[in-house]
Amino acid sequence: MKLTGDQHMIKRINKAIVLDIIKQDAPLSRAEISVKSGLNKATVSSLVAELIDEHLVFETGLGESSGGRKPIMLLFNEKAGYAIGMDLGIEYLLTVVTDLSGQVVQQYETRLKDKSPDSVIAQILEVYEHTAQNLPPSPYGLIGLGIGAPGIVDSEGTILSAPHLRWKKVPLQKRLAEAIPKPVLVDNEANTGALGEYRFGIGRQSSNLIFISVGRGIGTGIILNGQLYRGVTGFSGEMGHTTIRENGQPCPCGNQGCWELYASESALLEHAAQHWPNETVTVPLLLQKAEAGDDEAVQCLQQFGRDLGIGLVNIVNTFNPEKIIIGKQIAAAGKWIHPSLKQVVKSRSLSSHYNDVNIEYSALETKASAIGAASLAVQQFFMQAS
Ligand SMILES: [Zn+2]
Structure with a gap:
């Protein structure tokens, strides 16, 4: 039977639905897919057969039976590519x-x-x-x-x-x-x-989340209603250049007092380098010092938490996100920066917004x-x- 253009499109959509259900809920049977998708059993069987031919799905042992013959279960072949x-x-x-x-x-x-x-x-x-x-x-x-x-x-x-x-x-x-x-x-x-946090990290259950990439500068990735928000030309998320000090340091962007001049990893390390001029200060070294009870290291990290928090207030009040995830190497410093960061965000954000936000640190290490x-x-x- 030759399919029309519309029928092709419907089949593609249905196949994507079946594959998504298997990806999310496997192991499950053809009958369960039929219930979850609302597609009839014959359609599900034919789409599953194609997915098996394409190596995207495979059959595994028998599942639980609710009486009668035990169904064969389906799994997503995540190693297909x-x-x-x-x-x-x-x-x-x-x-x-x-x-x-x-x-x-x-x-x-x-x-x-x-x-x-x-x-x-x-x-x-x-x-x-x-x-x-x-x-x-x-x-x-x-x-x-x-x-x-x-x-x-x-x-x-x-x-x-x-x-x-x-x-x-x-x-x-x-x-x-x-x-x-x-x-x-x-x-x-x-x-x-x-996207990494939303699809595979600690953001999986949060369809309104902001990822803060703290490195040489600060970048933000914005997921709104389950979609990456890119802005009209793809340039959204330059929150690192929001002003946190009116007469602050000049920024290469042309503004002065930009958030990233105070709360990027480079800013933290430059600040720390003043305390240890004869050492190459890195984030792991600073954390090691803090763990060993070095007050100056702890204070550097606390100050950094405050400056990071000030920028987060703008994000909390603007986006009302469910979750903010601090990412990159600095995520390992969560234990040290969180108390001062939280204090700033709590005292300065609108309480209606603050109450619903979780501020967490990436668990994907530096890989998000x-x-x-x-x-x-x-x-x-x-x-x-x-
Ligand atoms: Zn700037």
């Missing part, structure tokens, strides 16, 4: 390989040798080649590459401006796509971090942006597969 996700930082390139359910199966971190676009692109391609050649065997193999990049990224994956890399108008996605025979997707790293970037490739794969 793999995606590469990269978090391009200012100093580093963090690469993960995930399966189709976002589980990290490999991870590499390399230092950037040189920050020029040509050099960074060459390094990305080198890591990509190495990673692509060392994937576990699977029916689909490598399905694509996603990258979370710093700065302002447009919808074509061009980095319009990344001041910390000194990049302007670098068509990263286009240049990588010319060299890589798989789908390549580039988005802002705070956006991919928000890379995992979220890989999920862009996974999402694209499923859109094409169904």
